[in-house]
Amino acid sequence: MDRIDKLLCATGRWSRREIKDLVRQGRVLADGRAVRRPEEKVDPSAVSLVVDGERVDCSPCVYVMLHKPAGLLSATEDRSQPTVVELLPEDLRRRGLFPVGRLDKDTTGLLLLTDDGDLAHRLLSPRKHVDKVYLARVEGRVDRSDVEALRAGLVLGDGTVCLPAGLEPVGDGSSCLVTLREGKYHQVKRMLAARGKPVAALHRLRMGPLTLDEGLKPGEWRFLTDRERAELAGLGDTI
Ligand code: URA
Numbered sequence: 057m058d059r060i061d062k063l064l065c066a067t068g069r070w071s072r073r074e075i076k077d078l079v080r081q082g083r084v085l086a087d088g089r090a091v092r093r094p095e096e097k098v099d100p101s102a103v104s105l106v107v108d109g110e111r112v113d114c115s116p117c118v119y120v121m122l123h124k125p126a127g128l129l130s131a132t133e134d135r136s137q138p139t140v141v142e143l144l145p146e147d148l149r150r151r152g153l154f155p156v157g158r159l160d161k162d163t164t165g166l167l168l169l170t171d172d173g174d175l176a177h178r179l180l181s182p183r184k185h186v187d188k189v190y191l192a193r194v195e196g197r198v199d200r201s202d203v204e205a206l207r208a209g210l211v212l213g214d215g216t217v218c219l220p221a222g223l224e225p226v227g228d229g230s231s232c233l234v235t236l237r238e239g240k241y242h243q244v245k246r247m248l249a250a251r252g253k254p255v256a257a258l259h260r261l262r263m264g265p266l267t268l269d270e271g272l273k274p275g276e277w278r279f280l281t282d283r284e285r286a287e288l289a290g291l292g293d294t295i
Pocket residue numbers: 158159160161163241242243244245246258
């Protein structure tokens with residue numbers, strides 16, 4: 057059991073003092089009833105906390121799905137270039153959310169941001185076999201020989217050995233779906249370039265159980281749903 061003021065404070069959205077005022081003004085509901093004292097204790101895994109009509113996620117960690125636009129770095133800060141965390145509101149940035157893995161500056165699509173280091177580790181470990189699915193537009197057209205070469209596991213020009221990967225031509229083959237279980241530097245671009253089909257545009261659609269929400273426009277984000285979090289939890293220890 058945890059104090060309500062502690063749980064709300066941990067979201068980074070309000071100070072203890074602000075929470076005291078919110079409670080006094082009857083703006084905080086726990087399981088549908090107005091909270092009387094900020095120090096009241098609740099079960100954080102079961103309670104539904106609502107502030108000003110908005111459900112507040114009081115789990116200790118935060119999980120955000122972002123539709124990364126082109127032109128931003130997958131980093132928390134950079135001296136000269138804008139980063140994806142700049143798309144998040146100040147209260148979330150203060151929590152220290154970071155992107156789980158990197159997409160190149162010009163790559164768009166699904167990016168997960170969290171402050172859960174354990175989950176990030178589990179998602180990125182090649183041993184966990186978490187598939188990442190990319191939609192690539194290429195110069196030229198991918199064909200059966202490319203599909204087979206990726207399935208067998210490519211060795212790149214510099215000797216980098218890639219795990220077997222999935223390749224599925226889309227339409228006339230000028231686009232394709234690439235499925236990876238690892239995340240080497242510029243991996244999709246380097247693999248397809250090695251096949252003589254340089255990538256013209258790259259977009260991530262899936263990462264393990266998470267699929268990019270079609271309702272999110274580039275630059276938009278939302279919290280993961282309870283279901284998505286439960287599915288991520290299925291990858292290993294509970295989150
Ligand atoms: N592979 C790449 O080449 N770039 C990305 O951003 C992601 C995977």
